[in-house]
Amino acid sequence: MQKIKNYVKKTALISSLIIGLSACGGSDKYDDSVDDLDQNRSSELVFVNTMDEMVTFYVKNSIKWNKMFDDKHNILDQAKYSSSEPNKYTWNNDSNTTDFGVQDTNSKVNKAQVEAELKNGIDFFVVSWESSNEYKISVLEKKPSNTPDVFRIRVFTNSDMSIKINGSDEVVAIAEKGEVSSAFTINNCADSLQVGNNHIDLCQGPNIGQSYLVVVDSNGKQVITQE
Numbered sequence: 001m002q003k004i005k006n007y008v009k010k011t012a013l014i015s016s017l018i019i020g021l022s023a024c025g026g027s028d029k030y031d032d033s034v035d036d037l038d039q040n041r042s043s044e045l046v047f048v049n050t051m052d053e054m055v056t057f058y059v060k061n062s063i064k065w066n067k068m069f070d071d072k073h074n075i076l077d078q079a080k081y082s083s084s085e086p087n088k089y090t091w092n093n094d095s096n097t098t099d100f101g102v103q104d105t106n107s108k109v110n111k112a113q114v115e116a117e118l119k120n121g122i123d124f125f126v127v128s129w130e131s132s133n134e135y136k137i138s139v140l141e142k143k144p145s146n147t148p149d150v151f152r153i154r155v156f157t158n159s160d161m162s163i164k165i166n167g168s169d170e171v172v173a174i175a176e177k178g179e180v181s182s183a184f185t186i187n188n189c190a191d192s193l194q195v196g197n198n199h200i201d202l203c204q205g206p207n208i209g210q211s212y213l214v215v216v217d218s219n220g221k222q223v224i225t226q227e
Helices: 002-024 027-035
Strands: 041-049 055-061 074-078 087-091 097-104 111-117 124-131 134-141 151-157 161-165 173-175 184-186 193-195 211-216 222-226
Touching: 041 055, 041 074, 041 222, 055 124, 097 124, 097 134, 124 211, 151 161, 151 173, 151 193, 161 184, 193 211
Parallel strands: 041 124, 111 134, 151 211
Antiparallel strands: 041 087, 055 074, 055 097, 097 111, 124 134, 151 184, 161 173, 161 193, 211 222
C-alpha cells in the first residue's frame, strides 16, 4: 500500500512539473525544476570502490530526465580499493527514489546502475564491485553497532564465502554474493576474522570499539570502511 501511495505521489509530482514547464516554454528546464523543489530530505553517502581501477560514481533523482551518466550527475572519482568521505545528498520528500551509477573513469566502457529508495536521516554505502568481469553496484544501509572493547564487523563479498571468527575453525555464516552479512563481534584485531581463504587484518586502521563494513573479493582484495 505504501509503494502505491509513493507511486501516486511521484506521478502527480512529475505531471505537475511537466504542465508547469510546458506553460513556461520547454521541457529542457525539467531537471532544473526538480533541483528547485524543497530539498527537505537528506542522507550521507559513502562511496566504496572495490575495483582494480579508478571509477566514477553518479547519483541522480529518478524523476530527472537526463541520462544516468551525464556529467551533471557526476559525484566523484574514487581510487581503486578505497572509500570516500561522507557526501551529503538531498531530495524532496515526494521523490524518494534515486538512481546510482558507476563506470570506469578512463575508458568509460564498463558501467552499472541501480535504483534505490533512500530514507531520510539514514546513511548508506554505495559499493562498486565486479562479478564475472561485469560491473555491479549496490546500495547498503549503514548500521553502526559500536561496542566497547571489541570490533563489530559486517561482510560483503562478490562470491559466496565462509566466515570464521575469533580463531575458531567453525564456519559461523556464509557471506552470500552481493549481500551484506549480519554483524559479528570480533575480539582481537589479528587472526580473528577469516572470509573464505582470506585472513582480514584489523590491526592496521580500524579502531577497537567501532563497527566496520569489510568488503572482500574472490582474489582476496579488501576494503574496510567505518559504519
